[in-house]
Amino acid sequence: MVRNGSLSGAVIAVAGAGGPAGRATLLRLAEAGATVVGSDNDPERLAEAVDAARYAHGGAAVTGDTVDLLDLQSTQDWAARVERDYGRVDGLVHLVGGWRGSETFVKSSLDDWDFLELLLIRTVQHTSLAFYDGLQRSDRGRYVLISAAGASKPTAGNASYAAAKAAAEAWTLAMADAFRKAGGEQGPHSAAAILVVKALVHDAMRAERPNAKFAGFTDVKDLAEAIEGVWSRPAAEVNGNRLWLTEKP
Template structure:
């Protein structure tokens, strides 16, 4: 039930949110809770995650929103999160991947290799880990399982100073 006592469009759905403590993650938690979903949030920052989970839970009359601190750069930890979520809630209907970060430079040639490495980890490796970890649970959702990856327009219209970021988003 959502805050006004009516079932929402996602009433009963179990949705995991990776990167839940950032601005997009916080917005997703609020919207999913409002729509009636059971929301399982993850982030690497426990304090920011707790704030985001509490805000979503209290904004929607005690909606089921829980948080797990997970290092999505660790495949085993990501698999453990998926397995724990499925065991505890009986299924996983969706995963919303919102992990991100940004690095840029004045020009393409000024982009530092450490920025490419940083963005490869956050924008690519976490997608690999969550898609591998949640693949089978999403398939077991009886045709309802969905994986949503949020990107940005720069992936389609890159500029030289954002080369590493845009490559990771693409």
């Protein structure tokens, strides 16, 4: 059975729960005692992630919901469903990711931008708008975006990716300002924070490339631990801040 942990009683939604980072996050949040509701656009991958979390932590309250995060109404329905079913929502962890790049700047494809704008920006817009009110109603609401160091120092071949990540950060910081203003003189009780990594690595990647060093990469287990830690810090301390898990560029 799951013991009472740092997140006992919390209800946390995880967008993009079917990938390696999502799996690690479901496990960590469940271990900390949270009720976790994962979403992904791949029902099979999501079911595997949810089952893994349940198996690893007997008694863990982990469920999955197939959601089209590119559709605002679908995302709003998910947010309303979470709050209706569990009586509250204390967090949204945004793990939706993807990458496209080019050999040189002039070879940048605007088709890549179109793809990344939807995946990395539109999904952030939809989840933040859908969950804002519920997180504001919580006494420990947190919106957590995972971003990349490249957003602060774009490289020639990563123009579309870096620009999309930077836009997602700006949108999240605007959400943080809304939390700040809503808190008034007492300060925010809910927060929007950005965790910044160079890139992520997991066990399967290491197995495929046993000689690779993955210098500066963040293991998905360490990312999950950092995500949990956002709730252990005061809202005013994390709201509107980039929390670096790698060296600043």
